[in-house]
Amino acid sequence: MLQPTRSSRSRFVLLLIIATALSLVTLDFRGFGPLGTVQRAVRSVFEPVVGIGDFAVSPFRNAWRGVTDYSDLEEENAALRLQIEKLESDPLRAQNAQQQLDELKAQLQIVTAANTDGRIARVISGPVANFENNVRIDKGASSGIRPAMVVVTQAGLVGRIAEVTDSQAVVELVDSRNFGVGVRPASAVAPTNFVLRGQGAGRPLQVQGELAADSVHVGDAVVTSGLDGSVFPPDIVVGAISRVPEPTGSAGGRNRVSGVEVEPVVDPASLSFVTVLLWEPKG
Amino acid sequence: MTVDRALLLLRGAAVVLVAMIVQAGVVSHLSLFGVRPELTLLLAVSAGVALGPDRGAVVGFVLGVSYDLFLQTPLGLSALIYALLAFAVGTIQLQMATRRRLARMLFMGVGTAVGIVVWVVAGRLLDAVWATPGTTIRVALVAGLVNSVLGLPLIRVWGWVFAPEAPVRVPT
Secondary structure, three states: OOOOOOOOOOOHHHHHHHHHHHHHHHHHOOOHHHHHHHHHHHHHHHHHHHHHHHHHHHHHHHHHHHHHHHHHHHHHHHHHHHHHHHHOHHHHHHHHHHHHHHHHHHHHOOOOOHHHOEEEEEEHHHHHHOOOEEEEEEOOOHHOOOOOOOOEEEEEEEEEEEEEOOEEEHHHOOOOOOEEEEEOOOOOOOOEEHHHEEOOOOOOOEEOOOOEEEOOOOEEEEEEOOOOOOOOOOOOEEEEEEEOOOOOOOEEEEEEEOOOOOEEEHHHHHEEEEEEEOOOOOO | OOHHHHHHHHHHHHHHHHHHHHHOOOHOOOOOOOOOOOOOOHHHHHHHHHHHHHHHHHHHHHHHHHHHHOOOOOOOHHHHHHHHHHHHHHHHHHHHOOOHHHHHHHHHHHHHHHHHHHHHHHHOOOOOOOOHHHHHHHHHHHHHHHHHHHHHHHHHHHHHOOOOOOOOOOOO
């Protein structure tokens, strides 16, 4: 039987451990190269294990979700049926409009997400730990994927590549804290560009700074602005404005609002496949 | 280095390796009320309970560093928290001089919950972790409950790793 006791070296050992841990944190913050190399090497070694684990556990996980999330699934199904009916209501007009838009963009040689090469990847797992906000995909550097590339679905923006190993990549999700993206309201007539920032998993994105109150309305779609130097191609749907607070003041005869919120269009929890855009920003 | 010492290190390394495989490959795919089990944290706390503060802190540090290699948070954050937590749990258990099952379960449950909260606060200070207080409390409660149930067998694991070695140093 074990008989744990305290030795006289307790404090010394603890101080040594604290000093070592703090040194590691400092070196990591300063971007000390060898630490990153070790991290990438370890993750590469464990990649197959994570994949096998997902494969083995998925039947149990799906069964468990079926039991615990049954009411949510019913509501989701009802909402999806309504959405399908709405989408089916006027397909010809939408198709015609899209065709005209594509032709126009092609003539003007505008680069968008729609005419950018991409790699389709399967989402193989969510975050390893609680409080992380990312997903892992089964394509990596060997498929031409690089850090900072943009990840989308048919619905809109998912996030961007945070880390890449040879055969896998980690996608930082759009609602991650500190995730920033330049956007504009899709219906804006006058140029109205602003920056959205993530506020953490499951929370809406928030507009940085103040905006003219009459330039944003609840329900408006928001798309990437794709300004020169942006890491995002233009016109990727990010979400819809979900909250416009009361004006906080006025400038130039127009009311100003701050804290405008945007609900992301993509639900990270339901991701199965994504497309990584092989798009490099200009300049 | 004696043969016993080398075997101890081998067994310890095997436990850490298996823990990482299970955490990254299996446990991370499961969740209860949206909370993933915190196996590595449980191992660190159980090391404090089973081995006392000194060895617990060393084991916690090793587990934390290993886990940090998989996370997006700064390397060393989990190592620091796990080591301190194992040390604290080991110290408190020694002070209370109890080895009852229920008490140990309580140590591991509360230790896990406290560890998660401290980890989030420390991560927040470094601007590396962000979670609402509600989410943090939910994760801490669920993981604490799960770990209080799963923890007892892990004490035996540490017994297997360390038992053949001389177990005590006489306190001075």
